[in-house]
Amino acid sequence: MRCRGIRHMSINHHLQCISLLRDCKTLSHLKQIHAHASKTGLDADPLIAGKLLLLAATTLADALDYSRRLFSHIPSPDPFMYNTLIRGLSESDHPHHSLLTYNQMRRDSVPPDSFSFAFVLKAAANCKSPNVGWQLHSHVIHHGFESHLFVGTTLVSMYAERGCLASARKAFDDIPQPNVVAWNAIVTACFRVDDVEGAERLFERMPWKNSTSWNVMLAGYTKAGELGSARSLFLSMPNKDAVSWSTMITGFASNGLFGDAFGFFRELLREGCRPNEVSLTGVLSACAQAGALESGKILHAHIEKAGLGSIISVGNALLDMYARCGGILMASRVFDWEMEKKSIVSWTSMIAALAMHGYGEEAIQLFHKMEEHRMRPDGITFISVLYACSHSGLMEQGHKFFQEMESTYGIERSIEHYGCMVDLYGRAGLLDKAYEFITNMPMKPNAIIWRTLLGACSIHGNVRLAEHVREKLSELDPSDSGDYVLLSNIYAVAGKWKDVASVRRSMSEQRIQKTPGWSSIEVDKVVYTFVASDDISDVKEEAHKKLTEVMLRLKMEGYVPEIMSVLHDVEEEEKEDAILRHSEKLAVAFGLARMHGESVIRIVKNLRICPDCHTVMKLISKVYKREIVVRDRSRFHSFSEGSCSCRDYWEQLKS
């Protein structure tokens, strides 16, 4: 009788436990259930243990460590349990651990099945080291799974991730009857290695297509910069879904074609589609990049009306849009009042926003506030914090954060963090210290590191070190036009005209094209982009006319063009003409012509503002009594009453 009683009770417990697990939503909840199960010995039940593990490894957030501990207490895990853990770890931040679990499975003589391979290959795709992929492929063949549809498809996408098109193709050919998913994976593999024609051929040959097939083509075209093909394919698509629209919006925005990105968004609304969080973040990112504050504000109203403001990614994109459009107050308002839920991205974005606007101290304060809210910083948070320190000259603080991020926070320092330190020392003028720091780095310095030091050489006019850096850069990345421009400016400032000419010569010998500079300005919710080129348009002519008038007035106020920074082997008059054509000058002139006297003129430039334009902006702010905000490649410049918020970074260049 007693025995039956216990048995009866345990069945009840069993059912109760399963029903509890079904409603389990958080890690602490799971821990309670687990404790409860251990008390009654139910945690040894394979079904319960499996369900606990599945929840911890795949469904719940932040429960992966717990799932590994759970797993370690299971005496003889069945294949399902191994697979569950392999799966959970494969999508984690440490895909490497997934491979370790797979190895353990083999050591424990539990034969891997098709599920094990599908999961572990995904881990390999997310993993850095290239050799594991080949090894796993040989295991797949050894166990006879190479013709398995799912395993084969994962192999294809793993090789696609690696950029090994030939291997991806072999894996694809091993699949006897590839379905549409497998076809989409091999098309993606072609785009990954920029084989657009290969992708097109496969797309034609596909026995049948779903909407993803078309979307893969759209994404591939936009990533390859073939926007014309993307557009015409999009027009010919039978069924455009939400992803198709988002792909077009983000694809055009990431190629700098913000007007087209807005256009697709408007079209989406016209077609009666409801924008989702992805299309909204895409179009907000276009506003952010173009500096289109007015358009961004309209979207903000749209988002509030549609009640989408509570979606974290939308809030993050909104905050970022305001920050990049110079609206730091609006950005902090969104952050403080409109985002009920915040993620690490929200906090990091706000820290970066403050840093971008030169509020280094406030950025650090916010970092500490974030800690009080028990939000754990990640590697990117530290990039923003270090950026804040270097742009506000907070040397001690920056140094401390750099030390603590590893010792106290346990975050591995990446090359980007080292780059921030080079920038910190370099901006402060400690060039030798920056150089020494680079030589003692635990990893090989890349071109970005040296380029940062070259930038510092340019600020502080150090020709000797710049020449040394030039050699490093010519080994690592000899085709970056920005490096040549920077170097020739350093020579020009030092009056070394022969060297300027030689840099210029090597540029043309190696057929290196300067990155075309553009500046954009939003007037009446329309974004106008100016490029220093020979083409003519009505808008450009209007800007040019106004600019001539402005420059005349500035000259009467005593302005002398700074032609030093312009390449030196052209005639004086041509030089003046060249700096007159700078896109930021055209944009500001256009703003003066078209915008009424009270409004702030906001300009976005894709490169760094040139010293002459910087001076001109200061003068205009004084003579015309206008506030001008220029966002360039690295920061905001806010001009008013003849001075700039960047504390005249450029003055050092001239002295």
Next chain:
DNA sequence: CTAGGGTTAG
């Protein structure tokens, strides 16, 4: 329990 497309921070 499995595979493919679009997403914000540097």
